[in-house]
Amino acid sequence: xxxxxxxxxxxxxxxxxxxxxxxxxxxxxxxxxxxxxxxxxxxxxxxxxxxxxxxxxxxxxxxxxxxxxxxxxxxxxxxxxxxxxxxxxxxxxxxxxxxxxxxxxxxxxxxxxxxxxxxxxxxxxxxxxxxxxxxxxxxxxxxxxxxxxxxxxxxxxxxxxxxxxxxxxxxxxxxxxxxxxxxxxxxxxxxxxxxxxxxxxxxxxxx
Amino acid sequence: xxxxxxxxxxxxxxxxxxxxxxxxxxxxxxxxxxxxxxxxxxxxxxxxxxxxxxxxxxxxxxxxxxxxxxxxxxxxxxxxxxxxxxxxxxxxxxxxxxxxxxxxxxxxxxxxxxxxxxxxxxxxxxxxxxxxxxxxxxxxxxxxxxxxxxxxxxxxxxxxxxxxxxxxxxxxxxxxxxxxxxxxxxxxxxxxxxxxxxxxxxxxxxxxxxxxxxxxxxxxxxxxxxxxxxxxxxxxxxxxxxxxxxxxxxxxxxxxxxxxxxxxxxxxxxxxxxxxxxxxxxxxxxxxxxxxxxxxxxxxxxxxxxxxxxxxxxxxxxxxxxxxxxxxxxxxxxxxxxxxxxxxxxxxxxxxxxxxxxxxxxxxxxxxxxxxxxxxxxxxxxxxxxxxxxxxxxxxxxxxxxxxxxxxxxxxxxxxxxxxxxxxxxxxxxxxxxxxxxxxxxxxxxxxxxxxxxxxxxxxxxxxxxxxxxxxxxxxxxx
Numbered sequence: 239x240x241x242x243x244x245x246x247x248x249x250x251x252x253x254x255x256x257x258x259x260x261x262x263x264x265x266x267x268x269x270x271x272x273x274x275x276x277x278x279x280x281x282x283x284x285x286x287x288x289x290x291x292x293x294x295x296x297x298x299x300x301x302x303x304x305x306x307x308x309x310x311x312x313x314x315x316x317x318x319x320x321x322x323x324x325x326x327x328x329x330x331x332x333x334x335x336x337x338x339x340x341x342x343x344x345x346x347x348x349x350x351x352x353x354x355x356x357x358x359x360x361x362x363x364x365x366x367x368x369x370x371x372x373x374x375x376x377x378x379x380x381x382x383x384x385x386x387x388x389x390x391x392x393x394x395x396x397x398x399x400x401x402x403x404x405x406x407x408x409x410x411x412x413x414x415x416x417x418x419x420x421x422x423x424x425x426x427x428x429x430x431x432x433x434x435x436x437x438x439x440x441x442x443x444x445x
Numbered sequence: 446x447x448x449x450x451x452x453x454x455x456x457x458x459x460x461x462x463x464x465x466x467x468x469x470x471x472x473x474x475x476x477x478x479x480x481x482x483x484x485x486x487x488x489x490x491x492x493x494x495x496x497x498x499x500x501x502x503x504x505x506x507x508x509x510x511x512x513x514x515x516x517x518x519x520x521x522x523x524x525x526x527x528x529x530x531x532x533x534x535x536x537x538x539x540x541x542x543x544x545x546x547x548x549x550x551x552x553x554x555x556x557x558x559x560x561x562x563x564x565x566x567x568x569x570x571x572x573x574x575x576x577x578x579x580x581x582x583x584x585x586x587x588x589x590x591x592x593x594x595x596x597x598x599x600x601x602x603x604x605x606x607x608x609x610x611x612x613x614x615x616x617x618x619x620x621x622x623x624x625x626x627x628x629x630x631x632x633x634x635x636x637x638x639x640x641x642x643x644x645x646x647x648x649x650x651x652x653x654x655x656x657x658x659x660x661x662x663x664x665x666x667x668x669x670x671x672x673x674x675x676x677x678x679x680x681x682x683x684x685x686x687x688x689x690x691x692x693x694x695x696x697x698x699x700x701x702x703x704x705x706x707x708x709x710x711x712x713x714x715x716x717x718x719x720x721x722x723x724x725x726x727x728x729x730x731x732x733x734x735x736x737x738x739x740x741x742x743x744x745x746x747x748x749x750x751x752x753x754x755x756x757x758x759x760x761x762x763x764x765x766x767x768x769x770x771x772x773x774x775x776x777x778x779x780x781x782x783x784x785x786x787x788x789x790x791x792x793x794x795x796x797x798x799x800x801x802x803x804x805x806x807x808x809x810x811x812x813x814x815x816x817x818x819x820x821x822x823x824x825x826x827x828x829x830x831x832x833x834x835x836x837x838x839x840x841x842x843x844x845x846x847x848x849x850x851x852x853x854x855x856x857x858x859x860x861x862x863x864x865x866x867x868x869x870x871x872x873x874x875x876x877x878x879x880x881x882x883x884x885x886x887x888x889x890x891x892x893x894x895x896x897x898x899x900x901x902x903x904x905x906x907x908x909x910x911x912x913x914x915x916x917x918x919x920x921x922x923x924x
Contacts (some may be wrong), residue, residue: 294870
């Protein structure tokens with residue numbers, strides 16, 4: 239029970255005091271990888287819950303378009319890709335953060351989204367189409383706060399100035415594109431190599 | 446073993462009887478524009494060729510047009526046989542017109558491609574290769590002839606090849622002419638050309654525009670011109686508005702309803718465009734967009750368009766809702782090879798197949814009849830009875846969105862907010878759902894006012910009460 243309390247305490251503290259909180263996460267070893275995964279899991283669950291159970295005044299998407307597993311996997315893939323690129327960029331530009339800390343920081347930043355998505359989804363069933371604006375205002379505010387927290391996480395973890403962190407964001411996006419490009423090239427090459435091997439095998443087999 | 450064989454035989458012979466013998470499947474589009482299966486609204490009753498009407502008629506040879514007059518008699522432009530065949534709804538031959546006397550001279554037709562009969566039962570025939578429109582009476586006696594615009598009125602190269610003709614109640618003639626891209630040619634009752642009517646938008650793609658931009662004047666002169674496609678079919682509704690179809694591939698409207706000024710006034714309040722097939726594959730079998738070849742005004746704002754590409758008939762109401770789809774390509778009863786024209790005889794739909802020289806008669810099923818009836822009742826403003834029809838439609842097809850919304854809105858008007866919410870949610874009508882929900886919410890609040898009031902007041906009093914209790918305890922304890 240005490241362990242659970244500890245795990246909840248830091249994300250909530252980070253929401254109120256982001257700079258102090260992320261400092262504690264990194265330098266006082268209060269951040270835990272297990273908490274990070276739990277937060278990611280909760281975010282995934284609340285995201286899926288919003289899509290699946292939102293009132294038709296806030297969401298009219300086709301039920302068949304949703305795939306909880308696929309959604310979770312893609313969110314996780316983007317998260318890992320972002321953390322990896324960020325780590326690659328910052329290790330070249332005097333960042334002090336480790337990969338683990340970067341990943342953890344991003345996961346801890348999910349807290350405002352987790353806290354708003356679920357209650358707002360329930361509240362959407364009390365709203366008409368005009369009142370659904372409240373839903374979108376709250377969700378947008380939560381997303382903005384999430385971005386702010388992720389930014390603060392980078393500043394604290396890497397021990398960067400505000401301007402440098404901003405520049406690093408653009409470099410990170412660039413690095414993400416490079417990784418995706420290289421990944422695609424590698425896939426194509428591997429496929430061609432595989433085809434080549436299969437061709438040789440068939441040629442030999444039918445001699 | 447014997448039993449088993451017997452069982453198999455029963456199974457084999459019983460099964461085809463239990464499935465519907467209709468060779469196509471019905472569908473409509475859901476809120477997201479995807480196709481969802483629906484029960485068929487029309488079933489093929491029979492197909493009729495010339496020898497079914499009269500053995501001496503031989504067979505129809507590439508017939509191009511079909512028309513039903515106000516008495517329910519059927520006229521066929523039997524193009525390659527150079528004749529007009531008239532018969533009634535019981536397939537009794539009335540008349541075959543292949544020649545007439547004009548100013549004392551015997552005249553024949555030369556590939557007549559269009560036929561139209563007015564309210565006064567004058568027969569207008571687009572005598573295509575003779576380059577004229579001939580008007581005859583019911584006995585085939587000559588009344589008038591329209592040879593098109595005077596020589597030199599348009600330009601010296603112009604030649605008048607009328608393909609389709611429609612006449613309004615004032616006797617004005619609307620003619621689709623081969624090779625004329627400016628619009629439908631309009632003539633006054635005496636046959637004088639009064640101008641073009643209706644246009645088809647030309648869409649130029651970004652790539653075409655780019656090539657045009659970088660090409661020289663000489664190259665440009667040799668390129669293909671961006672000209673609109675021709676009109677393919679026409680019909681006139683009870684208000685004198687002309688429905689037209691065309692083969693536009695780009696952004697232009699494929700179906701138009703032209704007012705007397707030639708403006709397109711077709712309504713579409715839905716998110717799905719009136720293009721027939723809304724999603725299709727670009728390659729392979731049954732690919733490409735629908736190609737509307739003819740259209741018929743059904744009254745009550747309904748219209749049915751015939752897709753040459755897939756042999757299907759798409760029926761819409763006046764708000765642009767797709768009501769039902771039926772038909773297909775093939776050789777069996779109910780399918781088409783090269784459909785060229787369609788007409789309506791009461792609730793029956795007639796489709797003319799040029800290649801087979803046959804007319805297919807489609808009869809409405811209970812579903813089709815209910816939908817037609819509901820649309821007609823709504824058009825007359827009789828919502829109460831229309832909703833009864835929608836209820837019966839929903840018993841057959843629970844996915845029919847128009848019915849769900851219709852029933853939902855009716856419940857809303859009747860004050861049954863809870864039921865209205867249920868139907869409107871299923872019909873995904875967010876606006877009316879919200880109205881129903883707002884009323885339901887207000888109702889709930891009003892009915893449970895005391896409960897809510899005391900709950901709120903009670904919550905507000907918890908803190909002071911706790912404070913008071915603590916204070917009292919403190920006072921009590923020392924004593």
